[in-house]
Amino acid sequence: MTITEVSKKFGLSPDTLRYYERIGLIPRVHRNESGIRDYTEEDCRWIEFIKCMRDAGVQIEALIEYVALFQQGDATVEARKQILIEQREQLIARIEEMQKALERLNYKIEQYETKVVPAQNKLKR
Amino acid sequence: MTITEVSKKFGLSPDTLRYYERIGLIPRVHRNESGIRDYTEEDCRWIEFIKCMRDAGVQIEALIEYVALFQQGDATVEARKQILIEQREQLIARIEEMQKALERLNYKIEQYETKVVPAQNKLKR
DNA sequence: ATAAGGCATAGAGTTAACTCCAAGTCAACT
DNA sequence: AGTTGACTTGGAGTTAACTCTATGCCTTAT
Numbered sequence: 001m002t003i004t005e006v007s008k009k010f011g012l013s014p015d016t017l018r019y020y021e022r023i024g025l026i027p028r029v030h031r032n033e034s035g036i037r038d039y040t041e042e043d044c045r046w047i048e049f050i051k052c053m054r055d056a057g058v059q060i061e062a063l064i065e066y067v068a069l070f071q072q073g074d075a076t077v078e079a080r081k082q083i084l085i086e087q088r089e090q091l092i093a094r095i096e097e098m099q100k101a102l103e104r105l106n107y108k109i110e111q112y113e114t115k116v117v118p119a120q121n122k123l124k125r
Numbered sequence: 126m127t128i129t130e131v132s133k134k135f136g137l138s139p140d141t142l143r144y145y146e147r148i149g150l151i152p153r154v155h156r157n158e159s160g161i162r163d164y165t166e167e168d169c170r171w172i173e174f175i176k177c178m179r180d181a182g183v184q185i186e187a188l189i190e191y192v193a194l195f196q197q198g199d200a201t202v203e204a205r206k207q208i209l210i211e212q213r214e215q216l217i218a219r220i221e222e223m224q225k226a227l228e229r230l231n232y233k234i235e236q237y238e239t240k241v242v243p244a245q246n247k248l249k250r
Numbered sequence: 251a252t253a254a255g256g257c258a259t260a261g262a263g264t265t266a267a268c269t270c271c272a273a274g275t276c277a278a279c280t
Numbered sequence: 281a282g283t284t285g286a287c288t289t290g291g292a293g294t295t296a297a298c299t300c301t302a303t304g305c306c307t308t309a310t
C-alpha cells in the first residue's frame with residue numbers, strides 16, 4: 001500500500017504517517033527499490049493500534065518506548081507489559097474524570113430543560 | 126480567598142487562574158480595594174466547574190463562549206444549552222474511543238499474562 | 251524526452267494551553 | 281524607614297503534536 005492509501009484508510013495525513021515513523025512511534029515502514037514507502041499488512045496493524053491509542057489520548061512518549069522495546073525482542077516482554085498496565089491505569093482514570101464531567105453536563109442540561117435557571121445564574125449580578 | 130488559596134484548593138497554578146480569567150474562561154474575579162483578587166464563593170464555583178470540564182478535555186473555546194453567553198443574561202439560555210449539548214456529544218464520543226482503547230489494552234495485557242506472545246510479535250522478524 | 255504528479259527528506263512553522271519573566275505596587279514586619 | 285514577600289500586569293517562552301515548506305528524485309502520460 002502507498003502512503004496515500006494508508007493515509008485515507010486510517011484518516012491520518014501522509015505528513016503524520018511520516019512523522020510517526022520518524023519519531024519511532026511506529027516501526028520503520030517497508031520501502032520499495034526506489035525508497036518509497038510500501039506499507040505491509042503488519043505496518044498497517046501497527047498504525048491502526050497506534051491510532052487507536054492516540055485517539056484515546058495515550059501519550060506518544062509511552063508508545064514510542066513500547067515500540068522500541070518491541071523491536072528489541074522477547075527479553076522486553078515484561079517491560080512492555082508494564083507500560084501497557086501503566087497506560088491502562090491512566091486511561092481508566094481519564095475515563096472516570098470524563099464520566100464525572102458527563103454527569104455534570106447531564107445535570108446542567110436537565111436544569112435548562114426544566115426551565116430552572118441554575119443557581120449560579122441566579123446569584124450572578 | 127486569595128489566589129494562592131484558590132490555587133491550592135483546585136490544584137491550578139496562580140498563573141493558570143490568571144490566564145483563565147484573562148481569556149474569559151472564568152468571569153472576572155472580585156478584587157479588593159488595592160486591586161488584588163479576592164475570590165468569592167461564586168468565583169470558586171466557576172473555577173471548579175471549569176476545572177471539571179477541562180480535566181475531561183472539553184475545549185477551552187466552547188467554555189469561553191459559554192461563559193460569555195452566561196454574562197449576557199437570560200436571553201442566551203437556549204444558546205448556552207446548545208453548547209452544553211454539543212459538548213456532551215463530543216464527550217460521549219471521546220469516552221467511547223477510550224473504552225475501545227481500554228478493551229484493546231486489556232486484551233493485550235491478558236496476552237502477556239498468559240505468556241502468549243501477541244500475533245504481531247510472531248510476525249515481526 | 252519532457253512535463254506532471256507522487257513521493258522523499260530536513261527543517262521551519264503552527265496551535266493550544268499553559269508557564270515563566272520583568273518590572274512594579276502594596277501591606278506588613280524589623 | 282526599609283526590606284520582605286505576595287500580589288499585579290503585559291508579554292515572552294515552552295511543550296506536545298502535528299503541519300507545512302523547500303528542494304529534489306522517480307515514474308508515467310504526452
